[in-house]
Amino acid sequence: MRKKIRVLIAKPGLDGHDRGAKVVARALRDAGMEVIYTGIRQTAEQIVNTAIQEDVDCLGLSILSGAHLKLFPKIVKLLKKRGGKNILIFGGGIIPSEDIPELKSMGVSKIFGPGTKTQGIIDFIKTQIDADGKRR
Amino acid sequence: MDAVKKEKKNWEEKVLKKVLEKRPERKKYFENYSKIKIGRLYTPEDIEDLDYLKDLGFPGNFPFTRGVQPTMYRGKLWTMRQYAGMGDAEESNKRYKYLLKQGQTGLSVAFDLPTQIGYDSDHQLAIGEVGKAGVAIDSLADMELLFKDIPLDKVSTSMTINAPCAIILAMYIMVGEKQGVNLSQLTGTTQNDILKEYIARGTYIFPPLPSLRLTTDVIEYASKYLPRWNPISISGYHIREAGATAVQELAFTLANGLAYIKALKMRNLNPDDFAPRFSFFFAVHNNFFEEVAKFRAARRLWARLMKERFKAKNPKSMMLRFHAQTGGATLTAQQPDNNIVRVTLQALAAVLGGTQSLHTNSRDEALALPSEDSVRIALRTQQIIAYESGISDTVDPLAGSYYLESLTNQMEKQALTYIKRIDKLGGMLQAIERGFIQREVQNSAYLLQKKIEKEEEVVVGLNRFRSEEESKLEKLILDPKIEERQKKRLKELKNKRNKEKVKKALNDIKKAIHPAPARRSGVHKQENLMPVILEAVGVYATVGEICEVMRQEFGEYRESVSI
Numbered sequence: 001m002r003k004k005i006r007v008l009i010a011k012p013g014l015d016g017h018d019r020g021a022k023v024v025a026r027a028l029r030d031a032g033m034e035v036i037y038t039g040i041r042q043t044a045e046q047i048v049n050t051a052i053q054e055d056v057d058c059l060g061l062s063i064l065s066g067a068h069l070k071l072f073p074k075i076v077k078l079l080k081k082r083g084g085k086n087i088l089i090f091g092g093g094i095i096p097s098e099d100i101p102e103l104k105s106m107g108v109s110k111i112f113g114p115g116t117k118t119q120g121i122i123d124f125i126k127t128q129i130d131a132d133g134k135r136r
Numbered sequence: 137m138d139a140v141k142k143e144k145k146n147w148e149e150k151v152l153k154k155v156l157e158k159r160p161e162r163k164k165y166f167e168n169y170s171k172i173k174i175g176r177l178y179t180p181e182d183i184e185d186l187d188y189l190k191d192l193g194f195p196g197n198f199p200f201t202r203g204v205q206p207t208m209y210r211g212k213l214w215t216m217r218q219y220a221g222m223g224d225a226e227e228s229n230k231r232y233k234y235l236l237k238q239g240q241t242g243l244s245v246a247f248d249l250p251t252q253i254g255y256d257s258d259h260q261l262a263i264g265e266v267g268k269a270g271v272a273i274d275s276l277a278d279m280e281l282l283f284k285d286i287p288l289d290k291v292s293t294s295m296t297i298n299a300p301c302a303i304i305l306a307m308y309i310m311v312g313e314k315q316g317v318n319l320s321q322l323t324g325t326t327q328n329d330i331l332k333e334y335i336a337r338g339t340y341i342f343p344p345l346p347s348l349r350l351t352t353d354v355i356e357y358a359s360k361y362l363p364r365w366n367p368i369s370i371s372g373y374h375i376r377e378a379g380a381t382a383v384q385e386l387a388f389t390l391a392n393g394l395a396y397i398k399a400l401k402m403r404n405l406n407p408d409d410f411a412p413r414f415s416f417f418f419a420v421h422n423n424f425f426e427e428v429a430k431f432r433a434a435r436r437l438w439a440r441l442m443k444e445r446f447k448a449k450n451p452k453s454m455m456l457r458f459h460a461q462t463g464g465a466t467l468t469a470q471q472p473d474n475n476i477v478r479v480t481l482q483a484l485a486a487v488l489g490g491t492q493s494l495h496t497n498s499r500d501e502a503l504a505l506p507s508e509d510s511v512r513i514a515l516r517t518q519q520i521i522a523y524e525s526g527i528s529d530t531v532d533p534l535a536g537s538y539y540l541e542s543l544t545n546q547m548e549k550q551a552l553t554y555i556k557r558i559d560k561l562g563g564m565l566q567a568i569e570r571g572f573i574q575r576e577v578q579n580s581a582y583l584l585q586k587k588i589e590k591e592e593e594v595v596v597g598l599n600r601f602r603s604e605e606e607s608k609l610e611k612l613i614l615d616p617k618i619e620e621r622q623k624k625r626l627k628e629l630k631n632k633r634n635k636e637k638v639k640k641a642l643n644d645i646k647k648a649i650h651p652a653p654a655r656r657s658g659v660h661k662q663e664n665l666m667p668v669i670l671e672a673v674g675v676y677a678t679v680g681e682i683c684e685v686m687r688q689e690f691g692e693y694r695e696s697v698s699i
Contacts, residue, residue: 008406013249013264013265014249014250014252014253014261014262014265014339015249015338016333016336016337016338016339017337017338017377018338018378019336019377019378019379019465021580021613022578022581022582022699023379023481023581023582025699026578026582026583026699027585029699035699037693037697037699038697039695039697040338040695041253041261041338043261065249065264065265065268065269066264066265066267066268066269066504066505066614067263068270069264070263070264070639071263071264074227094502094503094504096504096611097503099197100612113469114467114469114502114503115468115469115502115595115598117589118585118589119589131582
């Protein structure tokens with residue numbers, strides 16, 4: 001049997017704006033993926049632990065507090081260290097466009113800003129990961 | 137009325153029918169965000185049961201549908217209050233002085249997330265967050281800097297602080313004391329609405345019960361010593377921003393209000409002792425009439441609930457006074473200048489809904505923190521409405537509109553139905569603990585998103601009328617050294633202050649949380665924590681230190697999430 005794509009939607013940082021994260025989580029689930037949502041205020045360690053334990057194929061990070069340049073690198077580094085370097089990472093929230101190149105260079109594949117269609121995120125994941133959970 | 141009904145039928149058969157056959161309407165079904173069906177035409181028939189004296193009455197009189205003041209904006213315009221705060225206290229102090237110079241009439245303090253969640257700037261979890269979403273406040277020293285040269289007897293200050301509200305209010309009181317301002321002269325508002333933090337926004341620290349104790353401590357203290365302070369601002373804003381419909385926003389906010397009243401009554405306080413100082417905070421979104429109706433329905437429903445359920449006697453206890461803010465979630469990152477127009481329409485609805493104060497969002501808030509230019513345009517928008525549009529020259533000018541009155545009735549009715557459902561679940565605390573409210577809000581958010589994606593809901597510049605140009609707005613860049621500077625300031629403070637006094641004050645808080653049983657009755661009488669918190673703040677104990685003591689004693693809340 002083919003395995004479903006497994007996704008972790010996580011909220012690093014201290015902000016409680018979880019509307020986007022929850023909408024995305026539900027849209028991915030409705031698109032047939034297995035989705036885990038961490039809840040708010042997760043530390044880098046907690047997010048990476050969950051990603052590894054749950055053996056996810058991709059990790060979506062949502063942040064609106066402005067701390068993305070501090071927190072995303074920490075998560076990416078820790079994830080690589082813990083053997084999760086194949087996990088596809090994407091992000092969303094209020095992230096100024098000037099910051100996107102820096103985030104991409106460190107291994108965040110894509111940033112989805114306000115106004116993104118959930119279908120756009122679904123399509124993106126499906127072009128990156130095949131149905132067996134492998135990176136294309 | 138019979139003549140109207142007869143003529144309407146006539147019109148439908150002779151005129152309307154033909155037109156509809158030739159030219160069908162744009163949609164088969166019209167509804168607003170609250171899923172209330174919008175009719176083609178409203179006539180006296182739709183408000184046949186409206187009893188002017190009972191349902192509308194006169195402004196300043198029960199049930200306050202037409203406004204809380206007899207003269208409304210003819211007497212005094214609403215307070216123009218822009219939520220602001222960034223970086224450290226010094227920088228925010230400059231922004232406040234700038235805003236006051238621009239004609240703003242009240243301050244509204246945004247605190248950074250570590251402060252709101254009770255962590256000092258040097259805490260592990262504060263990394264990257266210090267001074268970002270608001271100003272960083274660690275101790276009274278920062279608060280003194282924040283209000284330097286701003287006389288607290290001259291400005292009214294609204295502070296968006298919830299879990300550590302008692303601590304921040306204590307600091308404000310101490311700053312006032314140092315300026316020689318008496319407690320009775322302090323005017324302003326603390327948000328202090330912890331229940332909505334579990335539904336939306338998420339800056340809770342402790343579990344609901346001890347949190348409710350802190351909330352009610354502040355209200356009780358203020359009712360005794362701060363006669364001009366609004367100790368709570370019961371907020372629908374964040375619930376709406378999280379995805380709730382207008383009716384849900386209305387229902388859940390008032391239901392939270394009822395929960396606070398119940399909690400205070402358990403302290404043997406009479407609603408008339410504290411309810412007059414209750415204030416509310418609502419969002420104002422795009423559907424113009426829906427929003428105006430919401431505010432009018434809110435006033436009428438709250439007045440009726442206070443009178444009927446709590447037997448309030450003082451009309452002020454029944455009077456719903458509110459602050460409004462335009463809807464952050466309605467702003468688009470695409471073509472951000474369009475947001476100026478959205479904000480204008482929303483602000484207009486807030487004013488026609490009879491708001492007491494208003495924050496207008498800046499056009500660039502879907503992109504980043506607002507720039508100074510954008511903040512100025514937002515404030516000017518309010519000033520143009522106030523001084524040029526003429527709508528502030530008469531009280532409740534939309535009253536009597538068949539559509540608006542009918543909508544006001546429906547919003548009130550539907551909100552009450554929700555409140556009764558919450559009653560059946562055992563009240564708001566239980567409804568939140570069971571996740572009922574959170575699920576309702578999430579569902580609404582998801583449904584709206586789907587509608588936008590299917591273009592059933594048009595968002596100009598996003599799913600219709602797009603253009604490819606990138607926005608060229610100047611963005612606010614925060615000083616990256618703020619975190620270091622704040623940490624250094626905190627370290628210096630910790631070296632300078634009297635360590636023994638801090639230790640004792642923190643220990644006193646711990647003891648006050650768990651008082652010994654009274655000798656004779658053996659009953660634990662819960663002690664109001666404000667006096668011990670004031671002591672601690674006065675010897676420069678930090679927000680983080682005080683919250684740490686409370687974390688030890690109260691425990692921490694962990695949300696259980698279902699999607």
